[in-house]
Amino acid sequence: MNAGFSEEALIEQYEAMGISRPVYRYAQSVLEDLKPRFEQIDQVAEYNQMKVIRAMQEAYVSEACLHGTTGYGYNDLGRETLEAVYAGVFHTEAALVRPQITCGTHALALALMSNLRPGDELLSPAGKPYDTLEEVIGIRPSRGSLKEYGISYRQVDLTAEGGFDWEGIRGAINEKTRMATIQRSKGYQTRQTFSVEQIGELIAFIKSIKPDVICMVDNCYGEFTQLLEPSDVGADLCVGSLIKNPGGGLAPIGGYLAGNRECIENAACRLISPGLGREVGATLNVLPSFYQGLFLAPAVTAGAVKGAVFAASLYERLGFRVVPKGDAPRFDIIQAVEFGTPEGLIAFCEGIQAAAPVDSFVTPQPWDMPGYDSQVIMAAGAFVSGASIELSADGPLKAPYAAFFQGGLTWHHARFGIMKSLQRCLDRKVIDQIPFTD
Numbered sequence: 001m002n003a004g005f006s007e008e009a010l011i012e013q014y015e016a017m018g019i020s021r022p023v024y025r026y027a028q029s030v031l032e033d034l035k036p037r038f039e040q041i042d043q044v045a046e047y048n049q050m051k052v053i054r055a056m057q058e059a060y061v062s063e064a065c066l067h068g069t070t071g072y073g074y075n076d077l078g079r080e081t082l083e084a085v086y087a088g089v090f091h092t093e094a095a096l097v098r099p100q101i102t103c104g105t106h107a108l109a110l111a112l113m114s115n116l117r118p119g120d121e122l123l124s125p126a127g128k129p130y131d132t133l134e135e136v137i138g139i140r141p142s143r144g145s146l147k148e149y150g151i152s153y154r155q156v157d158l159t160a161e162g163g164f165d166w167e168g169i170r171g172a173i174n175e176k177t178r179m180a181t182i183q184r185s186k187g188y189q190t191r192q193t194f195s196v197e198q199i200g201e202l203i204a205f206i207k208s209i210k211p212d213v214i215c216m217v218d219n220c221y222g223e224f225t226q227l228l229e230p231s232d233v234g235a236d237l238c239v240g241s242l243i244k245n246p247g248g249g250l251a252p253i254g255g256y257l258a259g260n261r262e263c264i265e266n267a268a269c270r271l272i273s274p275g276l277g278r279e280v281g282a283t284l285n286v287l288p289s290f291y292q293g294l295f296l297a298p299a300v301t302a303g304a305v306k307g308a309v310f311a312a313s314l315y316e317r318l319g320f321r322v323v324p325k326g327d328a329p330r331f332d333i334i335q336a337v338e339f340g341t342p343e344g345l346i347a348f349c350e351g352i353q354a355a356a357p358v359d360s361f362v363t364p365q366p367w368d369m370p371g372y373d374s375q376v377i378m379a380a381g382a383f384v385s386g387a388s389i390e391l392s393a394d395g396p397l398k399a400p401y402a403a404f405f406q407g408g409l410t411w412h413h414a415r416f417g418i419m420k421s422l423q424r425c426l427d428r429k430v431i432d433q434i435p436f437t438d
């Protein structure tokens, strides 16, 4: 037995937080079966923790690196060293890691706009990209899109089985094809998330047809979920947001690009200015959070992956459709649970909100969010506004009434949030019964 641990004390603590004994016991029974799974997730975290520490040591991170600059930000040791650390983690020639990159969409837009020239064509070989990229590319007409600059776009949809359409891709590559954009995570689509190995296969195929196609991977939500990153299997650029996995919950803003020197220089000259490039860009006070967040990121990501697996397993046993399934391998931190009714989706989100450290007392309401054809409900009580590495959930109020759930800075918080969501579903009679009742 654990010295000093009393399960009864824990149960009472949970009861004080609104979790009934049956919900606790049902959750425990689900967790019992997940032990081997959690061990594997911890092994991935351990490997990636060493990867991050090694990159920090090899880049000679020193105390002086934690102090930022102001103004132009010339000779910013912390910024330059941090970019070397990211290049070390992703095994790339260079990286651009900046608070001036405001979000994931900005990082992706930057990568595309800086590496494509008028007359070039962008290929999406794996179906529709993330919603916000539609306006960047100009799939939906938009001010400042790639399309406005004379950059065309071609998309090859996945096959009915969700695989790559190899012949379609071969046929789509032409003399104008300059860049390919590949999204690792399914995001809020229903397809599978691609593993790094699948992405490697896709990149090798594209390069076998046209070796100079720049292959960019939208790495959002995927970082540190596997031993390898897309840059380990041929990606020229990996791009993501620091308020997701690699910021470890501490970065208050920012995005990164890791890739070959040419692509990164192009991005720096576009982000800042031709001629200035990577040499300017003050870091103000963000460096400690960028370093420490990256240091924590493997463990934080592992906690979020455990939360996703736990949620899938817990709701799957109650008869709900979950994507991915509880026992499916994980290549990102997103979990969908289909409730089939608006009441179920709303109760789930209310439970997640009620578990938050910040704003736990507010009740999320469905609202008419711009750009959506139905109402949307969102639950988040985050330290960093909008950070989806923190425990959060949302979903559109239309069939199949799926809640998309992700994050949790610690596994124990993710666990609490999921138990709270189940409790709310029971209290609201969205769910009549769970396997354990006192």
Ligand SMILES: *Cc1c(COP(=O)(O)O)cnc(C)c1O
Pocket (backbone or CB within 6 Å): 103, 104, 105, 106, 130, 132, 183, 184, 185, 186, 187, 218, 220, 221, 241
């Ligand atoms: C979050 C996300 C983005 C966009 O990031 P924002 O920070 O919300 O702009 C792009 N692609 C994927 C797969 C994402 O998950």
